[in-house]
Amino acid sequence: MAEFTPGQKEIAKKMMGKQISAKDEQENVTYVSYLETERYILEQILRPTHTTHTTHTTETTFLQFEKETSLIEEVNEFRSMAEDGVGEMVYKPIIDDLLRTRTVSLPTGAEEYGTIDLLIKEIRDFFSLYFELPIYYINIVSYLILFYWVYEKFPFVPYVHFVGRTSTGKTTAMEVFGSLCYKPIDASGAITMSSIFRTASSWRGTLLLDEFNTTGENYAEMLSFLKSGVSNRAVLRVEGDKQREVRAYMIKCPKIFTSEVPVSDAGLQSSTIVIKMEKNKRRIPLYRLKGYEEAVGKIRNKLLLWRFRNLNKINLTEIEYGFPELQSFDRRVQQVITPIFYFSGEETKKDIVEFAKKQEEETFRERREALDGQIFQCIVDNYPIEPALKLITEIINKDRGIQRQYTEKKIANVIRKVLGFDIERRGSENISTVVLNDPKKMEELNDYYGCVLPVVSVVSVASVVNSTTNKDEIDQETRDIFLPIDDS
Numbered sequence: 001m002a003e004f005t006p007g008q009k010e011i012a013k014k015m016m017g018k019q020i021s022a023k024d025e026q027e028n029v030t031y032v033s034y035l036e037t038e039r040y041i042l043e044q045i046l047r048p049t050h051t052t053h054t055t056h057t058t059e060t061t062f063l064q065f066e067k068e069t070s071l072i073e074e075v076n077e078f079r080s081m082a083e084d085g086v087g088e089m090v091y092k093p094i095i096d097d098l099l100r101t102r103t104v105s106l107p108t109g110a111e112e113y114g115t116i117d118l119l120i121k122e123i124r125d126f127f128s129l130y131f132e133l134p135i136y137y138i139n140i141v142s143y144l145i146l147f148y149w150v151y152e153k154f155p156f157v158p159y160v161h162f163v164g165r166t167s168t169g170k171t172t173a174m175e176v177f178g179s180l181c182y183k184p185i186d187a188s189g190a191i192t193m194s195s196i197f198r199t200a201s202s203w204r205g206t207l208l209l210d211e212f213n214t215t216g217e218n219y220a221e222m223l224s225f226l227k228s229g230v231s232n233r234a235v236l237r238v239e240g241d242k243q244r245e246v247r248a249y250m251i252k253c254p255k256i257f258t259s260e261v262p263v264s265d266a267g268l269q270s271s272t273i274v275i276k277m278e279k280n281k282r283r284i285p286l287y288r289l290k291g292y293e294e295a296v297g298k299i300r301n302k303l304l305l306w307r308f309r310n311l312n313k314i315n316l317t318e319i320e321y322g323f324p325e326l327q328s329f330d331r332r333v334q335q336v337i338t339p340i341f342y343f344s345g346e347e348t349k350k351d352i353v354e355f356a357k358k359q360e361e362e363t364f365r366e367r368r369e370a371l372d373g374q375i376f377q378c379i380v381d382n383y384p385i386e387p388a389l390k391l392i393t394e395i396i397n398k399d400r401g402i403q404r405q406y407t408e409k410k411i412a413n414v415i416r417k418v419l420g421f422d423i424e425r426r427g428s429e430n431i432s433t434v435v436l437n438d439p440k441k442m443e444e445l446n447d448y449y450g451c452v453l454p455v456v457s458v459v460s461v462a463s464v465v466n467s468t469t470n471k472d473e474i475d476q477e478t479r480d481i482f483l484p485i486d487d488s
Helices: 008-017 022-026 116-130 136-148 170-179 194-201 219-228 290-310 331-343 347-371 371-382 389-397 406-420 439-448 460-467 476-481
Strands: 029-032 034-036 040-046 060-066 070-075 078-081 089-091 160-164 184-186 206-209 235-239 245-249 255-259 272-278 423-426 431-434
Touching: 022 255, 022 476, 034 439, 040 290, 060 290, 089 194, 136 245, 136 331, 136 347, 170 184, 170 206, 170 255, 184 194, 194 206, 194 219, 194 235, 194 245, 206 347, 219 245, 331 347, 331 431, 331 460, 347 371, 347 439, 371 406, 371 439, 389 431, 389 439, 406 423
Parallel strands: 029 089, 160 255, 160 272, 184 206, 206 255
Antiparallel strands: 034 040, 040 060, 060 070, 078 089, 235 245, 423 431
């Protein structure tokens, strides 16, 4: 069945840059770039006026793929019975400024690709010509292209982030990689977040965001947008000038972005394949000319045919619990790499396992660098001794400026609400102490943050405390972090 957001028609009006005609209103017209029914898959394409792939035209139509017979034909619109059974729905291709200005790129048809191996080789050779990556990344991103063309069949969409200093080719990598993705949209020039939300919700293509600013005024909103766009949940926004109303946006789609420094948010980082760019070691074409455009057009058309043939063959029940080869990795890492693994050949699967190890290390590092991760590392460093809240606060604040100091109250909130430990006052001095009486919780958090617990028995620690009959023999710092001392 077709998938639509509640405000699809209102979005379509604004995306079209004109009011929908009275006739279209009466005929119940909806503008879409993709539609799937029980019998058909429809994809919007540009209709070329001659045989090359570089034709600039705004003539657009649907390619209609019949699932049972694999018959493909062009149709200008698609009609079906309305959901309420009264009347019919009419679906037409989107024509807006994004299409007119080539901000969004579409195939011009469907072309035969032969086998998946031949298609992957063509993609890999194309990438190798126009930008430079470590060899195992080339294989991984080539299969990632396949996944992006059928991403809606998966519940989770990992992003790609090219990171590097100026002149490392990160923008080139994003543009070349993005050119073969499903309906690439150059959203780098978007001025407002509203325009990005509308674009993602209307076209459901691959967003390209160059020079993602990790310190800009829209950073918090952009961060929220990116973190919300990996899953099937609708994002609610209040919009309108005179009449404010809540609108739902489905913004799940592939997203590729670049920046000079990595994103500091652990949640976004763990949902992203981060590729660190370095200066090219060989000559890369300075300009992307007619030959580039022709190659992009041919491969994009082959990918459309691959999408038609494979969109309904994907069966996630076979991998409901993931692949056995990946089960040793962190759950989020599995979510990121499983879609690529699903389509990959045997050689690439070996590369993916190696990549997964690095992805897991990076995920753990990001988690440990977050405030909750730093606090848990303090707990681990003293385990099985129960540390004082004061000690943890001092350690966290050690390398922070005066204006950036955390209060004990802030640290205590994270310990209780995020890590889930209790804090109790212990001893005659009422020292606030983190209670570590749940070994299972320690193991779970240890797995989540990728920490290593010291090999020290609780019995040995208790014996040290109990054997000390004169508390004056214990220095003040040790008294603050030891298990509670009974002064009675």
